Amino acid sequence: MSERTDDGQKDGETVLEVHDLTKVFGSGETAVRAVDGVGLSVKRGEIVLVMGPSGSGKTTLLTMIGSLLKPTTGTIRINGLDITSLHESELTKVRRHYVGFVFQSFNLLESLNAQENVEVALNLAGNAGKGARNKARQALVDLGMKPRLKFKPKALSGGEKQRVSIARAVVNDPQLILADEPTANLDSKQGHDVVVLLRDIAKKEGRTVVIVSHDHRIREVADRVLWLEDGRFKDIGRLERDPVCGMAIEAEGAPTLQYEGRTYYFCSVGCRGEFEEQPAKFVAVGTPSAAQSPISGD
Amino acid sequence: MVPLARRYLLSDRLRLAISAGGVAFAVLLIVLILALYQGIYDRAGRLATTPPTQLWVTQAGTPDPSHGASILPESVLAQVQAVPGVRAVQPLLARTMLLGGQPNSGTFTFVMALPQGPLQAATAEAFGLRSLPGKGEAVLSDLVADDIGAGRGDTIYVGTSSFRVAEVSSLVDAGFSSAAFIGSEDAPELFGHPHAFSFGLVTVDEDAEVEEVEDAIEREVPGTNALTREEFADATRREVEEGFLPVVAVLIGVAYVVGLAVIALTIYTSTVERIRDYGVLKAVGASPLQLFAVVIRQSVVIALIGYVAGSALGYVSGNFIQDAVPEFATIYRWQDLAAVFGAALVMSAAATLVPIRRVAGIDPAVVFRA
Ligand SMILES: Nc1ncnc2c1ncn2[C@@H]1O[C@H](COP(=O)(O)OP(=O)(O)O)[C@@H](O)[C@H]1O
Ligand SMILES: [Mg+2]
Numbered sequence: 118m119s120e121r122t123d124d125g126q127k128d129g130e131t132v133l134e135v136h137d138l139t140k141v142f143g144s145g146e147t148a149v150r151a152v153d154g155v156g157l158s159v160k161r162g163e164i165v166l167v168m169g170p171s172g173s174g175k176t177t178l179l180t181m182i183g184s185l186l187k188p189t190t191g192t193i194r195i196n197g198l199d200i201t202s203l204h205e206s207e208l209t210k211v212r213r214h215y216v217g218f219v220f221q222s223f224n225l226l227e228s229l230n231a232q233e234n235v236e237v238a239l240n241l242a243g244n245a246g247k248g249a250r251n252k253a254r255q256a257l258v259d260l261g262m263k264p265r266l267k268f269k270p271k272a273l274s275g276g277e278k279q280r281v282s283i284a285r286a287v288v289n290d291p292q293l294i295l296a297d298e299p300t301a302n303l304d305s306k307q308g309h310d311v312v313v314l315l316r317d318i319a320k321k322e323g324r325t326v327v328i329v330s331h332d333h334r335i336r337e338v339a340d341r342v343l344w345l346e347d348g349r350f351k352d353i354g355r356l357e358r359d360p361v362c363g364m365a366i367e368a369e370g371a372p373t374l375q376y377e378g379r380t381y382y383f384c385s386v387g388c389r390g391e392f393e394e395q396p397a398k399f400v401a402v403g404t405p406s407a408a409q410s411p412i413s414g415d
Numbered sequence: 416m417v418p419l420a421r422r423y424l425l426s427d428r429l430r431l432a433i434s435a436g437g438v439a440f441a442v443l444l445i446v447l448i449l450a451l452y453q454g455i456y457d458r459a460g461r462l463a464t465t466p467p468t469q470l471w472v473t474q475a476g477t478p479d480p481s482h483g484a485s486i487l488p489e490s491v492l493a494q495v496q497a498v499p500g501v502r503a504v505q506p507l508l509a510r511t512m513l514l515g516g517q518p519n520s521g522t523f524t525f526v527m528a529l530p531q532g533p534l535q536a537a538t539a540e541a542f543g544l545r546s547l548p549g550k551g552e553a554v555l556s557d558l559v560a561d562d563i564g565a566g567r568g569d570t571i572y573v574g575t576s577s578f579r580v581a582e583v584s585s586l587v588d589a590g591f592s593s594a595a596f597i598g599s600e601d602a603p604e605l606f607g608h609p610h611a612f613s614f615g616l617v618t619v620d621e622d623a624e625v626e627e628v629e630d631a632i633e634r635e636v637p638g639t640n641a642l643t644r645e646e647f648a649d650a651t652r653r654e655v656e657e658g659f660l661p662v663v664a665v666l667i668g669v670a671y672v673v674g675l676a677v678i679a680l681t682i683y684t685s686t687v688e689r690i691r692d693y694g695v696l697k698a699v700g701a702s703p704l705q706l707f708a709v710v711i712r713q714s715v716v717i718a719l720i721g722y723v724a725g726s727a728l729g730y731v732s733g734n735f736i737q738d739a740v741p742e743f744a745t746i747y748r749w750q751d752l753a754a755v756f757g758a759a760l761v762m763s764a765a766a767t768l769v770p771i772r773r774v775a776g777i778d779p780a781v782v783f784r785a
Pocket of ligand 1: 142143149150151169170171172173174175176177178
C-alpha cells in the first residue's frame with residue numbers, strides 16, 4: 118500500500134488534465150460525437166463525480182482518460198505525461214502504473230481467487246513471487262477482506278467483489294483511479310461501503326478519483342460534480358433525486374408528480390408509475406435530501 | 416506469479432481431458448506406427464546380417480532375398496572360390512513359398528536349405544538351427560509353426576510337397592517372411608533347379624579387403640552380383656522404404672492433423688470463452704506478449720500431457736500387439752520419440768495461431784461495457 122499522506126489536497130498539483138477532448142464513433146451520416154470538446158483538470162486527492170443521462174458519453178470519456186480508447190482529437194495528461202501521443206506498448210505501462218480501474222460489473226477473473234485477482238495485476242507490472250503475494254494480500258486485508266482471501270468471485274457478494282476490484286485498482290499504486298458506476302450493481306449498504314472506500318482512497322491516500330455515477334451518496338463525498346450531456350459539460354441544473362431508483366436527475370424536463378403537497382422528480386415514466394402505485398413506500402424511505410439545494414457545475 | 420494458464424486449464428477438466436486426449440491419441444498412433452515400421456525395417460535386414468560371412472553372391476539383378484529369385488549354376492561356386500581373397504564359399508538354397516497344413520495353402524515362408532559346404536555348420540548355427548533336417552524333414556520357426564498350427568511330428572506342405580516337422584525352434588527371421596529349413600536333398604526338386612543354388616556366402620581372407628574381393632567377384636564371375644552384408648540388408652530395407660514409407664507418412668499425417676484439430680479447437684473455444692478476461696487483463700496492464708504467453712502455456716501443457724500419455728500408451732499397446740501378433744516386432748527409437756516430441760510442440764504452437772490473433776485484436780475498452 119502507498120504511504121498514507123496527509124490530506125493530499127494541500128499541494129494542489131494537477132494530476133489529470135484533459136484538453137478539448139473529442140471522440141467520434143463511425144463516420145459520415147452515422148457518425149456519433151460521443152465526447153465533444155471536453156476540458157477538465159483534476160488535482161491530487163480530489164474526487165470528481167461525472168453525472169449525466171445515459172448515452173451522454175460518460176463511459177467514453179472515462180475510457181479515453183484510462184488510455185483504453187484513442188481520442189479523435191484533444192489531449193490527456195496524467196502526471197504531466199501526454200498519453201494521447203503514446204504508442205500501444207507505452208500505453209501498457211500507463212495502464213499498469215498510472216491508472217486503476219473500478220468497474221460497474223467488477224470484471225474479476227472467475228478462475229482466480231480474490232487474492233490472485235489482485236496479485237495478477239502486480240505480476241503484469243513485473244512484480245512476482247512472495248513479495249507480490251504479500252502485497253496483494255495486504256491490499257485486501259486493508260479493505261476488510263481478510264476472511265475472503267481465497268474465495269473465488271462466484272462465492273463473494275457484490276460488495277466484496279467491488280472491494281477486490283478496488284484492491285486491484287490501487288495495488289500498483291497509481292495516482293489516478295477511474296470508476297464507472299461503481300455502486301450501480303450493489304445494494305445500498307454495500308454501495309455505501311464502496312463510497313467510503315473511494316473517499317478514503319482520495320482523502321487518506323491522496324489519489325485522484327474520477328467517478329461516473331448516478332449515486333447521490335457519491336455526490337456527498339465529491340469535491341466537484343460535473344454534468345455531461347451530449348458529450349459536453351454543461352452547467353448543472355437543479356438536481357433532484359428520483360425517490361424510486363435513487364438516481365440523481367436534472368429537475369428540468371424530468372417527469373414529475375405531486376404528492377402530499379410536494380413535487381417529486383423521476384428519471385423515467387417507469388419510475389413515476391411505480392411511485393404512483395405505492396407512494397407511501399417511497400416517501401417513507403425517501404430522505405429530505407430529495408429536496409436539497411441544487412449543486413452548481415464548475 | 417499467479418499460474419493463470421494452469422487455473423484456466425483446471426477450471427474445465429473435461430475440456431483438458433479431451434484436448435490432451437486428442438494429442439495423446441495422435442502421439443499414440445504416431446509412436447506405434449513408427450515403432451512397427453522400425454520393427455519391419457529392422458527385420459527386413461536381418462537375413463542379410465545373420466550368416467557369419469562377409470559377402471553375399473547373388474544372380475545379377477536379384478539382390479533381394481524376398482522377391483527376386485536368385486539362381487546360380489553350381490559351376491559358379493568354383494569360380495568364386497578361385498577369386499583372389501576368397502577363403503571359402505558356402506551355397507544357400509532359398510525361395511519364398513507357401514507353407515501350410517494343406518497343399519498349396521498356409522503362409523509365405525522363406526524356405527532354405529543348406530547343402531554341404533565349408534561353412535555349413537557355422538551358418539546353421541547363426542540361423543538358430545540346432546541340427547540340419549534330413550530327407551523329408553523340415554525345421555520351422557516358432558512364428559510359422561504358430562501361424563499354421565503345426566507342431567513337431569506333424570505333416571506340413573510346401574507347395575504340394577509334404578514334409579515332417581522335425582523341430583520347431585526360434586529361427587532368425589528372414590526379411591518379411593519367417594524362416595523354415597528343409598533337407599538339402601529335397602531342395603533341388605522343390606525349388607525346381609537342380610545343379611543350381613541361390614546365394615553364395617563368402618568369407619574373405621583375413622588380409623584381404625572386403626570391398627576389393629567384392630569387386631573382384633563381380634569382375635571375374637560374370638552374371639553375379641556381390642554385396643556386403645549391409646548392402647544386401649539395404650536392398651531389402653529399400654523395399655520396405657518404398658513400399659511402406661508412403662503409407663506410414665499418410666497415416667502419421669492423418670493422426671497429426673486429427674491431434675492438431677482437437678487441440679486447436681479446444682484452445683480456440685476456451686480462448687474465445689474467456690475473451691473478456693483477456694480484455695480485463697489488457698486493461699489492467701497486460702502486454703500482448705503476456706497475453707499470448709497465457710494462451711501458449713495452456714497449449715504447451717496440453718501437448719506435454721498428451722505426449723507423455725500418448726507415448727506411454729503407444730509403448731504399452733505396442734508390446735501388447737507384439738505379444739498378440741508375434742509377426743509384429745516393435746522398435747522404439749529415441750530419435751523417433753524425440754521427433755514426435757518436437758512435432759507435439761509444433762502442434763501446440765500451431766494450435767495457438769488463431770486464438771492469439773483473437774487475443775491480439777481485443778479492444779480493452781470492452782471491459783467498460785457490461
Ligand atoms: N464503440 C462504439 N461505437 C459506436 N458508438 C459508440 C461506441 N461506444 C459508445 N458509443 C456511443 O457513444 C455515445 C456515448 O456512449 P457512452 O459513453 O457509453 O455513454 P454513457 O456512459 O454516458 O451512457 C452513445 O451514443 C453510444 O451509443
Ligand atoms: Mg456508461
